[in-house]
Amino acid sequence: MMYRSPSKLAMVPFVSVENMMNIIRDIGVETLLLELSHYIEEDFKRWEQFDRTPRVASHSDVGVIELMPTADSEIYSFKYVNGHPKNQAEGFQTVTAFGVLSNVNNGYPVLLSEMTILTALRTAATSALMAKYLAPKSSKVMGMIGNGAQCEFQALAFKKICGVETVKLYDIDPAATEKAATNLRDLGLNVIPCSTAKAAVEGVDIITTCTADKRYATILTDDMVPAGVHVNAIGGDCPGKTELQKEILQRSDIFVEYTPQTRIEGDIQQLDKNHPVTEMWQVITGQAEGRQTADQITVFDGVGFATEDFSALRYIRAQLERTGHYVELDFLADPVDTRNLFGMVQKYTG
C-alpha cells in the first residue's frame, strides 16, 4: 500500500553532496562565494537577534562530535560536525558535516543539507568578508601557509571578494602545494608555489594560515609579519591548536567572531583572558573600527561560528527553487488527525 503524506510540510528538501556540487556548478563557485558572503554579512549585521548557544561537544580519545545550534526569531539551525585528526591517515575525512534549518514557529525542519563542502565555502566566504573590513585597501597579494582542503576555497574567495590577484603557496608537504597549484591553474590567479613559509609571505598584503596540525604549532613567526599586513588565521580553531607565535598577537589588533568561543578555541588561547579583542559584528555594524592605519597589523582569529552555518543554510535554501537541485525526503510523520499517529501506522501496516 502506498503511503501518501497528507501534508507538503511532512516532506523536507534534502541537498546531497552531488546536489551541492550541482548548485555550485549552476551558480559558479566565485559567484556563490560572493553571494554567500552577503548572507553572512547580513546576519552579522543583526548579531543581537541571534540566540548564541555554545556548541555541544562530545569528546572521545580520538576526536570530537559537535552540535552547533543557533536561532533568530524565525529560523533555527544546527550543524553536526566531527573532527578526527587521525582520520586522514585511515582514508576518512577529518571533518564531515551536515545541517538542518527549521521553522521556529512550528518546529518543522525545512532543509537538510550536506555541509562538508558547504562549510568549506562558508569558511572561505567569512574570511574574505572579514578581510574586506581588515585588510589593506587594494590588497593584491596573499601568502597562504597550509595548502590542504581549505586552501583553494580561500584563494577564490579572496580573489572574488577582496580583489586578490596573486597567491603564494607553502605547505610542509610539497605534494599539498602542488595539488593546490594544479587546482588553481587557469582560474585567473597568479599562483606562486614557494619552498619556504618565509618566501610565501614575503611582500604580501594578506597572510592566510590554514594548516591542519592539531597542536600548539608556530606556523607563522614574528619576524615574518611586517607592519601593515592582515593575518587571516583560521587553522587555530580548537583547544590546543594554534598557529601564530604569541608575539605577533601582542603587536596586532585582534578581531574575532564571538569572544567566549575564540578565547577557548582560537589563537588567542595563548593570551591573557583580558587581552582586548574586537568582535566582527561590531565592525560590520560600524560600532567599532576595522583597519585604521596603514601600519597596523590586523589579525582575524577565525574559528567558525554557528551564525555562519545559519547563513550558509539560509543561502542554500534560497537556491533550491533557483536551481532545483534537491530531493524531498519523507521525513516527518504527519497523520491527518494529529492525535491519531497509531491509526496512521495501523492503516499502513494492517
Add this chain to the structure above:
Amino acid sequence: MMYRSPSKLAMVPFVSVENMMNIIRDIGVETLLLELSHYIEEDFKRWEQFDRTPRVASHSDVGVIELMPTADSEIYSFKYVNGHPKNQAEGFQTVTAFGVLSNVNNGYPVLLSEMTILTALRTAATSALMAKYLAPKSSKVMGMIGNGAQCEFQALAFKKICGVETVKLYDIDPAATEKAATNLRDLGLNVIPCSTAKAAVEGVDIITTCTADKRYATILTDDMVPAGVHVNAIGGDCPGKTELQKEILQRSDIFVEYTPQTRIEGDIQQLDKNHPVTEMWQVITGQAEGRQTADQITVFDGVGFATEDFSALRYIRAQLERTGHYVELDFLADPVDTRNLFGMVQKYTG
C-alpha cells in the same frame, strides 16, 4: 557527469516515515515493542558507560526545539525534537523528531532516521519495561487517562511486555477515547471506554497518565489511587507540565530515568529538591529494589531520556539488513585524496 562516491562510508542509510512503517509491518508492532524494550534494558544495564549530556533547548514564545545527544565509547546519537503545543490547532504535529547514529571512532554518521513514530514506540517500550520491575506481579488491568497519540502504543506495549489484558480508557475529549477504542479493537485487548477518570482507574493494577495538557494539571487525584497500584506517569514531561496531585507522590515510591532532568521536567518538579527518588538503572542492575510489597504505590515519573533514543536508533540500525527498508543518502563528501575537497568539486563542476 555522474558523481561516484569513492567510499561506501560516504553513503548514510536513511529510514523515512514510510520505511519506518514498513519495518513495523514486517516485524509486527508488538514484537517490535518487545525487542525494543530489550535494547533499552541492555543500555540501562550499562548506564555508567554513557556520556549524559543535558539536552540543548532553544525556546521561543510558541515552543521549543531540542537536541538530545548521548554516546558510549563506540556509538554517538542525537535526536532532534520539537514541542509546539499550539501546532495541533493549526494542523501540525505537536512533536516531530528525527535522529542520527554515528561512529565515535571516526565521527561518520551511520544512520539517519525519522523518529516521530520511533519516539512513540520507544516511549511505550520504556514504560512497559519499567512496569516489569515496578507493577504488581500479574497485573492484568490498566487504566489510561489521556487517549491521544501515545495511548495505543502504551496499551500494546503493556499487553506484550507485562501481560495486560484489559485497558480502561478515559479522555476529557470523548472523540479521543473513541479513536483509541476503535484503533485497539481486534488487537487482543479488552477495551473499556469510560466516561470519567474515576471509572477508568477503578479496580486497575496500573494507571497510565499520558495527557497533552501543557500546564500544572491534576489529572489524577489522591483519592483515585489505592494502595498497591503502579502509576506510569508519562504526560508530565516538561517544566510547568504535571499530571499527578502532589499528595500521590508523597505516599509513593518514585522512580525516574535521570534525576537531574526529571527534577526539572517530571511530576516531581512539584516536590522538594531533596525528595528521595530511585533511578531505574539502579533497579535494572539490581543495585536498588523495584516493588517490594503488595501495598506499595510505585510511580514511574517518565520524561524520556537520550539513552532511550540511542537504544531505539541502535535497534532500527539492526533491522536495516533484516528488513531492507531504507535508502542510502549521498550524505558525506569523501574525496579520494582527503585534502583535495576542492579538486573533487572542481572535477564535478568543471
